[in-house]
Amino acid sequence: MKYIYNCFGGSHSSVTTAGIHLGLLPRERVAENKELLALPYYDAQVAKDHGRLRFMGFDELGNEVYVTGSRNLRTRYERIMRSVLTITGTKQKDIVIINTMPYVNLWMMIGGYLSRRLGFFRVGRSIILYGTRCSYYKFIHLVNLIKMQ
Numbered sequence: 001m002k003y004i005y006n007c008f009g010g011s012h013s014s015v016t017t018a019g020i021h022l023g024l025l026p027r028e029r030v031a032e033n034k035e036l037l038a039l040p041y042y043d044a045q046v047a048k049d050h051g052r053l054r055f056m057g058f059d060e061l062g063n064e065v066y067v068t069g070s071r072n073l074r075t076r077y078e079r080i081m082r083s084v085l086t087i088t089g090t091k092q093k094d095i096v097i098i099n100t101m102p103y104v105n106l107w108m109m110i111g112g113y114l115s116r117r118l119g120f121f122r123v124g125r126s127i128i129l130y131g132t133r134c135s136y137y138k139f140i141h142l143v144n145l146i147k148m149q
Contacts, residue, residue: 010069107131
């Protein structure tokens with residue numbers, strides 16, 4: 001099985017949710033800032049990385065977990081990804097694409113814009129960390145739903 005978490009930039013909500021899925025982040029409490037910043041790709045992707053699948057690791061069942069940024073493709077993104085993965089021989093039933101954008105809050109959008117788009121890393125990162133922690137239990141809930149399928 002391949003789990004692909006995606007959000008606008010592939011830098012915050014998708015990385016956080018994938019981290020929870022993989023057990024890199026706690027499920028019983030909100031992660032600390034240092035735990036979030038220790039995640040691979042957290043607040044690190046740039047525009048040229050959008051659409052690129054980034055391998056995060058294998059979960060406890062050996063499933064592959066990826067993150068990516070889908071920019072403004074929205075519903076077209078899933079269709080494109082499924083088509084490409086099918087060409088590579090992956091069966092449709094083995095692909096789970098998860099859009100984390102419904103769980104993103106205003107703080108995350110503002111912080112992500114300041115950090116990733118404008119390059120104001122210090123202030124943007126502080127805001128994005130705050131926003132990520134505010135939505136953290138929603139990300140846990142999403143992972144729980146995905147793993148129950």
